[in-house]
Amino acid sequence: MTTDAKDAVKMKTSLLILLAIVLTVIFSSVAYGLVMPMTAQEVLDEFDMIVLGTITDKKQSEGNAPLYTMEIEEVVKQDSFGMSKSVLAIGCNQNIMHLGTPCPSYEIGDRGLFLLVGNNNYEVSFYSQVSKLNCTSKEFLANYRGLEYGFFWTQDGQSKTFFTGKQIDMHYNVNNRDMTEKDYSVMFSANSAKFEYSNVVNGTVNECVGSKMITTSFVPTVMGTYGFNAGSEGVYGISIIDYGSTPLAQHKAGVHGQDTWCRDNxxxxxKNDNTKPRADNYPACVAKDTGAKLIERNWGFVPPESNAFGYLGGK
Structure with missing residues (x-):
């Protein structure tokens, strides 16, 4: 990668550095290509030129990065490109070890959305995507979704506090990077010491669709700590609470201290207790004035995930 192109990438992505890093550095024969998630709008904003096209030529000498010729089908970005029917762009060097995102290699006949960095001397971004299908530029762009959760769960549209007796929706994102038609079969499960739920969801991701969100639902009947699973992803330690239950009842049911639900404002x-993880310390639901006194006396503390002075419950 040329110095100008690297500087351009770093400058354009500086505002998104907290999400991830797009950076290529060649040092001691190691290139770091750590890719941040991007939305379709970020793709349109961040790259100098975007074309829908086909690789018609590839030239590569030993030890060097390949030089691609792309026949342009559609210029998605850069109206000033003119009437040219093709564009040259340098790929990444396969002979250098890439940490993070693998170095993509394209072959003659590959068709897709190519994201280019630079001015005239273009380089192909790691984000570029090809497919064997005749997908449109809009369909390729729709595949860029940014920092999208692969597996998450909601109740009444929120993901913070969960109660028994109400429907919980588990959502799982089936990825389809090559955008071909794909059948899927995803096993969902939710369980605690006294409750079990499982369901298999089958379906198809259509051609030129980059991913599909699928959902299954269940109603928990027992208060406690649950584990959720979908496909190859899983998590344990989700607290589900009986509405109106006391902190003591929640504690005895295995609800984490920091997840305790408090009612009536x-x-x-x-409680300060160094014998167990802080998140599992004994909970108390108190008035604000009482809470201030307990903190002043070093009896207890406000959980880190609460607001400035405790989570105000209510329903």
């Missing part, structure tokens, strides 16, 4: 305080 009471705030959550956890």
């Amino acid at each position: 009471l705030i959550l305080i956890l």
Whole structure:
């Protein structure tokens, strides 16, 4: 990668550095290509030229990066490109070890959305995507979704506090990077010491669709700590609470201290106890004035995930 192109990439992605890093550095024969998630709009904003096209030529000498010729089908970005029917762009060097995103290699006949960095001397971004299908530029762009969760769960449209007796929706994102038609079969499960739920969801991701969000639902009947699973992803330690239950009842049911639900505008305080993880310390739901006194006396503390002075419950 040329110095100008690297500087351009770093400058254009500086505002998104907290999400991830797009950076290529050649040092001691190691190139770092750590890719941040991008939305379709970010792709349109960040790259100097975007074309829908086909690789018609590839030239590569030993030890060097390939030089691609792309026949342009559609210029998605850069109206000033003129009437040219093709564009040259340098790929990444396969002979250099890439940490993070693998170095993509394209062959003659590959068709897709090519994201280019530079001015006249273009380089192909790691984000470029090809497919064997005749997908449109809009369909390729729709595949860029940014920092999208692969597996998550909601109740009443929120993902913070969960109660028994109400429907919980588990959502799983089936990825389809090559955009070919794909059948899927995803096993969902949710369980605690006294409750079990499982379901298999089958379906198809259509051609030129980069991913599909699927959902299954269940109603938990037992308060406690649950594990959720979908496909190859899983998580344990999700607290589900009986509405109206006391902190003591929640504690005995295995609900994590920091997840304790407080009603009637009471705030959550956890007792100082160094014998167990802080998140599992004994909970108390108290008035604000009482909470301030307990903190002043070093009896307890406000959980880190609460607001400035405890999570205000309510329903």
